[in-house]
Amino acid sequence: MHAESGQAGPVVLVAERRSRRSRLASYGFVIPATTLFAVFIAYPILWVLGQSLYGRNAAGVTAFSGVANYAAVLGDATFWIVVRNMVLWAVITIPVQMLIGGLLAYFIERHTHRLRGFFRTAFFLPVVTSVSVVSLVWVQIYAPYYGIAQEYLKHLGIVMSNSPIGDPKTAIYALIIVNIWQWTGFSMLMYIAGIANMPSEILDAARIDGATGWRLAVHVVVPMLAPATKSLLLLGIIGTLQTFPIVHLMTGGGPNRASEVFGTYIFKQSFVIGDTGGGAALSVIVLLLALILSLAQIILLGARLTPAAKERP
Template identity: 45%
Template structure:
């Protein structure tokens, strides 16, 4: 008699709690290909319009090149010449003036306007539009308008000064080396204060009004309320405007070019205007590329230094 054998059914191994089920290899590959398909256009555009120009600029900065003929390799000679160039030293000083004297007044005036227009002021929507309007205008248009206003012969301010006997209004601010950079800075502040105002208006909407009301109940006056409560809570807005202000200041070109072309005698010269003159007027593309590389390093370096100093609160929304 044959011995009978019992059939034991196969059992699945017990599933570990929390373990994710394994996906089929084909499905995982398809999902990855779909994801790469969506990402690829952005990567290609970034490589073509950002990475390639940077690499091309760095390569060009190592050449003595007029933009047409074959460039001659010169190593780091362009960089040595640039850092020994007194005009470049002037552009660095002017750029530092520009950053400080535009960001601080724009932020202060922008916050003051935002604080005023955040109240129940009648017609505040109209005022908001009027104050923000210069920021949406072309810098070329703004430059032409202010060039006419500041004309020492036929300008509106000059005629008003002669009519009222105020000689201060008849000065040639744009052609005076001692005042040219400051005159352009004033125009830039007028243009971009509304942009800062809009940022602060958005930031004020996020301020916890219960904290403000509690401070008022405790006896905080208007200035104490602003200095000790509101301004600290707007730290992310301050940092965002600071970062945008630094980057915007280092790439300012159109307004300065229309008003003064960097003159007189380089008194209002900034790095972008000096770059344009070297590359496109003097046909020294290698030297211009060197200025562009230094400008990029300054912009990225200052932004990273700011982030390292103040933290990333404006990205994470941390108001501490």
């Protein structure tokens, strides 16, 4: 008995040391990610939240103002113009991008062979093109008198004296078209990944049962692409709230606030007007909207990001 207990002691000590080393190694892997999260995500959010509670008083001195910045933002008519633009942006761009992207993915994967790589690259190219280049090209397309868009409108009997992005009635819709053109390739890529992961046995069984063409696409392919669709819906909502570069470069939110989005509105409040408290309050409101909409979709639809979705730039 004594010999057995004497042998068990060193074994227990070795096991404890290995367990301790394993815990230390785990902490070593967790600490860098936790530090990056705290420095670049948690701290900025807390700093912006704190800034949103301060404002300048009548003497021009920064002082604690409580929720006054939030009340000023919600009482500003421009805020509700921005909300309208954001709703239009999401309601139009997300379904259209998914529809066109899904159709492109289906036809490329099912009806092209030798040129499959070419079509994939061609339709995905706008996604990886610089936003500055995209903006410059589309400003020329929308240019009055000589732009391609104006020429097509003339053939339809529509004559515009101004650029589509220079008219308050059409500016937001013109930008929505540019966004659809740029990001439809990403939706296509997501659906291509979904189609590639489909079990061939199910498709073969559906064909044997007589499902071909549109019947196969609508009743078999579309339901099996539900995870990709949910991921695109979630990413589309988040992307809508993050919209900034294309609007800032093409219209700056104008004319007359007609194309203002949250990104340009926050930028103007914080860096043009100099109202950092109001800009911070707007940022917090956008963050809360993103959290609420994302959580609601995850709860209601069970949306989860697929591996391909996590690589979106």
